[in-house]
Amino acid sequence: MTTTYELTHLRGLEAEAVHVFREVAASFERPALLFSGGKDSAVMLHIATKAFWPAPLPFPVLHIDTGHNFDEVIDFRDRTVRRLGLRLLVGSVQDDVDAGRCVEQPGGGRNRLQTQTLLRSIGEHRFDAVFGGARRDEEKARAKERVFSFRDEFGQWDPRNQRPELWHLYNGRHRQGEHIRVFPLSDWTELDIWQYVLDEGIDLPPIYYAHRRTVFERDGMLLATNPHLAPGEDEQPYEATVRFRTVGDTTCTGCVPSTASTVREVVAEVAAARVTERGATRADDRISEAGMEDRKREGYF
Numbered sequence: 001m002t003t004t005y006e007l008t009h010l011r012g013l014e015a016e017a018v019h020v021f022r023e024v025a026a027s028f029e030r031p032a033l034l035f036s037g038g039k040d041s042a043v044m045l046h047i048a049t050k051a052f053w054p055a056p057l058p059f060p061v062l063h064i065d066t067g068h069n070f071d072e073v074i075d076f077r078d079r080t081v082r083r084l085g086l087r088l089l090v091g092s093v094q095d096d097v098d099a100g101r102c103v104e105q106p107g108g109g110r111n112r113l114q115t116q117t118l119l120r121s122i123g124e125h126r127f128d129a130v131f132g133g134a135r136r137d138e139e140k141a142r143a144k145e146r147v148f149s150f151r152d153e154f155g156q157w158d159p160r161n162q163r164p165e166l167w168h169l170y171n172g173r174h175r176q177g178e179h180i181r182v183f184p185l186s187d188w189t190e191l192d193i194w195q196y197v198l199d200e201g202i203d204l205p206p207i208y209y210a211h212r213r214t215v216f217e218r219d220g221m222l223l224a225t226n227p228h229l230a231p232g233e234d235e236q237p238y239e240a241t242v243r244f245r246t247v248g249d250t251t252c253t254g255c256v257p258s259t260a261s262t263v264r265e266v267v268a269e270v271a272a273a274r275v276t277e278r279g280a281t282r283a284d285d286r287i288s289e290a291g292m293e294d295r296k297r298e299g300y301f
Contacts, residue, residue: 040133091121245277
């Protein structure tokens, strides 16, 4: 798809990501791509299919399912898997809760519980490299990441034990039980993602665009009512025109007032934004100043 935008910098970002995908495919035995159905993972998957076209994707896609997902996102995930003929693996947080491997706190979200399920899935399938869609502009902990992020035998991340990546030379050496998290979109920004979606005509879940939804305000965020999240007695629900900038667990992902119903309108809106999408709409990132870094040290993305 051709647009009137001069997006030559996106071709450079795309080429860098293609190089990363091919480097991993050539260097690792059992890679996998995390696919949640969100915008970043959709762009990552799109680039991966271009990197190996016309051959099929040479690795499976893995979804860590909290059980508290937006219906539109799961529908999009399943449609995408069918359209591209992908091998989908699902790691279920509910299975870990039922087995007693993790404990769900009453009234709490399941985002943090994903870590146990992710590490179990990596171990069960013996993945030695896992692609993730994290970007360095999202928040401070992710800004410390390398493209190849080394994880020890416990799946833990140590920001002081990362390898230099001069001249885009990546070191994927690891021992049995260790693995590498790979971030092909590290150098992208939220605006880059949306400009690329526009340039490439990439399909996304409809909740990324303006629509009517019942919401309520909590701690300065707009949360959508859903089967897993209800307003409190002092939280009055109302209907508003909103969209989601990021997609995660329904219990902690907020939306923003918006009339942007097309990709072009979203691009213009993002260009004017002064708060990152996670800072504006993810309640789980507000736990503490180092909340994301603590979770990453435990094995989260």
